[in-house]
Amino acid sequence: MSAPRITELSSRIALNTSKLNEYFVAHNLPTPSFDVDGPLDFPSANDPDIDSIRFSIVDDTLELRRLILGPKLHLMSFSVNEILCQQVIIRYRLAHAFPVGGEATFTEIANISGLSEADTRQILRRAILLGIFAEPHPGVVAHTATSRLLAEDEVFHDWVGANVDDLGPASAHVCEAMEKWPSSEEPTQTGFALANNTDKSIYGFFSDHPERAERFANAMRALGSRDDLESHHTVNSFPWGELGDGIVVDIGGSRGTVVTAIARKYPSLSFVVQDLEPVVESGRKNIPPDVAERVQFMAHDFLTPQPVKNADVYYLRWILHNWPDKYCIIILRNLIPALKPGARIVVNDNVLPTPGGMSNWKETRLRSTDLTMKAIQNSHERELDDWKKLFAMVDHKLELLGAEQPSGSSLWMMVLQWKGD
Numbered sequence: 108m109s110a111p112r113i114t115e116l117s118s119r120i121a122l123n124t125s126k127l128n129e130y131f132v133a134h135n136l137p138t139p140s141f142d143v144d145g146p147l148d149f150p151s152a153n154d155p156d157i158d159s160i161r162f163s164i165v166d167d168t169l170e171l172r173r174l175i176l177g178p179k180l181h182l183m184s185f186s187v188n189e190i191l192c193q194q195v196i197i198r199y200r201l202a203h204a205f206p207v208g209g210e211a212t213f214t215e216i217a218n219i220s221g222l223s224e225a226d227t228r229q230i231l232r233r234a235i236l237l238g239i240f241a242e243p244h245p246g247v248v249a250h251t252a253t254s255r256l257l258a259e260d261e262v263f264h265d266w267v268g269a270n271v272d273d274l275g276p277a278s279a280h281v282c283e284a285m286e287k288w289p290s291s292e293e294p295t296q297t298g299f300a301l302a303n304n305t306d307k308s309i310y311g312f313f314s315d316h317p318e319r320a321e322r323f324a325n326a327m328r329a330l331g332s333r334d335d336l337e338s339h340h341t342v343n344s345f346p347w348g349e350l351g352d353g354i355v356v357d358i359g360g361s362r363g364t365v366v367t368a369i370a371r372k373y374p375s376l377s378f379v380v381q382d383l384e385p386v387v388e389s390g391r392k393n394i395p396p397d398v399a400e401r402v403q404f405m406a407h408d409f410l411t412p413q414p415v416k417n418a419d420v421y422y423l424r425w426i427l428h429n430w431p432d433k434y435c436i437i438i439l440r441n442l443i444p445a446l447k448p449g450a451r452i453v454v455n456d457n458v459l460p461t462p463g464g465m466s467n468w469k470e471t472r473l474r475s476t477d478l479t480m481k482a483i484q485n486s487h488e489r490e491l492d493d494w495k496k497l498f499a500m501v502d503h504k505l506e507l508l509g510a511e512q513p514s515g516s517s518l519w520m521m522v523l524q525w526k527g528d
């Protein structure tokens with residue numbers, strides 16, 4: 108008789124956990140801990156085998172938890188209050204209310220933040236159960252590694268802020284948007300538009316609200332700091348060196364983080380980073396001096412024709428997943444008049460697995476992004492076949508040379524080449 112699922116899971120969790128521990132010891136890495144002085148990220152050396160063990164543990168523990176809760180408690184375990192806690196922590200900057208390594212009473216935190224003492228206690232006691240803050244003695248709050256991250260890293264603070272204040276309300280209005288505009292493919296008819304009482308798309312709205320655009324750009328930087336989204340995957344998975352002293356246009360390139368990494372490895376290349384005006388302005392201010400001479404920032408709306416002609420590569424990272432198919436076709440067709448023969452378009456983007464085709468944790472993340480795209484732009488993530496169909500609709504002289512997922516990267520590299528004159 109085979110072992111029941113719960114013991115099968117717990118045995119595998121035990122085995123994989125001990126493998127991870129051996130790895131930490133062998134590589135002199137700290138053991139995971141949420142103590143205030145614990146590591147701010149999971150200790151790893153970008154090893155794909157360790158990655159697979161790690162996410163197998165995550166999948167198995169989630170499944171075991173679900174089985175042990177049972178369907179009733181599982182269904183009742185989805186808590187909207189987790190969002191509320193984060194909203195209050197971010198809005199009232201509670202992680203900044205006392206120093207990292209120090210302690211503060213609820214009254215002291217209330218006095219600094221402007222919240223009432225009762226509200227402070229109510230919110231923080233729930234947040235403590237999420238691992239954000241600790242209560243080492245009754246009524247006394249201390250930081251954990253998680254709240255320390257919020258206190259010390261404004262980019263992560265902005266990631267949580269954008270998640271709970273931009274994406275959360277947008278999701279909460281998706282049902283209403285679907286009722287109001289059934290099957291819409293317009294980025295102006297979204298949960299985000301309803302939540303913000305605007306008739307603009309998220310990016311149109313951000314253009315009018317530079318402080319929100321800045322926070323969202325920071326949120327993207329926080330995402331980009333994840334191992335699986337690091338720029339080095341892009342640097343190492345395309346033959347940039349073969350372009351010699353060529354030109355690369357990064358379309359919707361935000362503040363130029365990825366091109367900075369490419370520029371550092373390939374000193375002969377020049378770059379143009381295009382984005383909307385407020386983002387470009389911030390990019391110009393923040394570009395590191397060692398690459399600034401080779402990186403030009405240009406305000407350009409990619410829904411209009413491409414002004415930089417005859418570049419070697421037009422690079423789009425995490426752009427097309429934001430847009431419904433009909434707009435992706437416009438964005439790609441806008442490049443065609445600028446393309447010289449042999450020019451390449453590199454689409455560096457998410458590819459959905461077939462259901463169950465990857466770690467449950469990773470698939471959940473991708474399918475959540477899929478819904479986020481729905482909530483903010485009426486867009487969606489795509490399977491590889493969807494991408495192929497989309498590219499085929501753009502122009503028959505645009506040939507897909509290859510599509511691959513670099514090892515350890517969440518994003519795929521899909522390389523198209525212009526076969527026209």
Ligand SMILES: C[S@@+](CC[C@H](N)C(=O)[O-])C[C@H]1O[C@@H](n2cnc3c(N)ncnc32)[C@H](O)[C@@H]1O
Nearest residue numbers: 310359360361382383386407408409410424425
């Ligand atoms: C998801 S972010 C990706 C940013 C960057 N490529 C990366 O990988 O981190 C999408 C970017 O598209 C830009 N964007 C949105 N609409 C645009 C438009 N119409 N023209 C140019 N850029 C736009 C946004 O400002 C944002 O920087």
